Amino acid sequence: MSVSQLRIAALVVALACLAPAIVSAQSVGTISGTVSDGSGGVVPGAVVIARNQGTSAQREALTDGSGRYALPLLPIGTYAVTVTMSGFRTEEKTAVNLEVEQSLSLDFTLQVSAVNAEVTVSSTVADVVLQRSDASLGQLINAQQVAELPLNGRNFVQLALLxxxxxxGRAGSFLAQGPSSEVSYRGSMSVSAQGMRENANDWLFDGIDNNELTAGGVGILPSIDAIREFKVLTHNYDAQYGSRGGTTVLVSSKSGENSFHGTVFEYFRNDALDARNFFDGPQKRKWRQNEYGFSQGGPIVRDKTFFFVDFQGNNIREGLTTLLTVPTALMHQGIFTESFPNAPAVDIYDPSSTRVDPATGVNVRTAFDNRTIPANRIDPIGKKLLDLL
Structure with a gap:
């Protein structure tokens, strides 16, 4: 076996070892409920199957003696939930949308089966589900909101304000475009929750810590096209999210399914479309901003193996308008006889003439004649640097 083949084999083995960790880090939810018959009595031993409508992955559970079932740790997505029991008609609910960290309660009522029983299909897509399993408060930002709400710079952090x-957070702070900040470039804004500082938030990406550890900002800012949904937890959430005093933001990425789906995008901003800045003078400053990228997901082996990839680039070319005080043409020659409003001409002193006045005991200097520095006293290197202004 050649060296290149050995390297490929080692890569495949490494990826296989990483696969369980990747699966366990996915954002998950729980579907649970009660199965009863038409008279209201519970139905123990019923088979409950949840099938992901995107990947066809299935999970199965049996109802207990109280007719209760639970399907924990389900990857978020859209499910079809089917209940079967001998002597009863099969019931199925489709388009059941399971969101990140959601405990969805889904109850079924089975009817006695006839000789020729058929599956009864009902959709829950329009149902409003009340969260009854815990008292946590927060805001879910679903896939449609992520994709359609306007965002400045395609920064998903802005949606956390919902x-x-x-x-x-305070504009220009260390976490939001502040000077000399190694974290502000990751986003154009920061979030303060429950009155806490911006660096008190906890960011999780597919269940993995996504905090910039030195300052508390966002470690990796994913592309909008790679986010399925995210949830902002604010009050009474589980102790597993209690590592920080602010809010906890759970970001869930998209994944591949049995059908191919993807996006291609390009957003641009050009100074030709902008109004002139008041401080620009007669010529507008240059501004060219391009945000571009793509996303693609689909099956590798149908119903078994899937892929999802995305890329985003952001190029900004801009000119800066700055107000500065620069030397005049006469000052370049060492002549300081000019005066300006609220700035009269001042004497220029010879630094080499500094001495102690014997009468007063303080340092004194001699001013140059006519407020002019002799040409032979001007350093040639300093003169060249001055001429660059």
């Missing part, structure tokens, strides 16, 4: 108790 959650209760959240406000935008």
């Amino acid at each position: 959650g209760p108790g959240t406000v935008a």
Whole structure:
């Protein structure tokens, strides 16, 4: 076996070892409920199957003696949930949307089966489900909101402001475009929740810690096209999310399914479309911004193995308008006789003439004649640097 073949084999083995960790880090939810008959009595031993309508992956559970069932740790997605029991008609609910960290309660009522029983299919797509399993408060930002709500710079952090108790952090701070900040470039804004500082938030990406550890910002800012949904937890959430005093943001990425889906995008901003800045003068400053990328997901082996990839680039070319005080043409020659409003001409002193006045005991200097520095006293290197202004 050649060296290249050995390297490929080692890569395949490494990826296979990583696969269980990747699966366990996915964002998950729970579907549970009660199965009863037409008279209201519970039905123990019924088979409950949840099938992901995108990947065809299935999970199965049996109802207990109280007719209860639970399907924990289901990857988020859209499911068809089927209940079967001998002597009863099969019941199925489709388009059941399971969201991140959701405990969805789904009850079934089975009818006695006839000789020629058929499957009864009902959709729950329009149902409003009340969260009864826990008292946590938060705001889910679903896939449609992520894709369609306008965002400045395609920064998903702005959507966290839809959650209760959240406000935008101070503009220009260390976490939001602040000077000399190694984390502000990851996003154009930060979030303050429950009155806490912006660096008190906890960011999780597919269940993995996504915090920038030195300052508390977002470690990796995913592309909008790679986010399925995310949830902003604000009050009474589980102890597993209690590592920080602010809010906890759970971001869930998209995944491949049995059908191919993808996007291609290009957003641009050009100074030809902008108004002139008041401080620009007669010529507008240059501004060219391009955000571009793609996403693609689909099956590798149908019903078994899937892929999803995405890429985003952001190029900004801009000119900066800055107000500066620069030397005049006479000052370049060492002549300081000019005066300006609220700035009269001042004497220029010879630094080499500094001495102690014997009468007063303080340092004194001699001013140059006519407020002019002799040409032979001007350093040639300093003169060349001055001429660059």
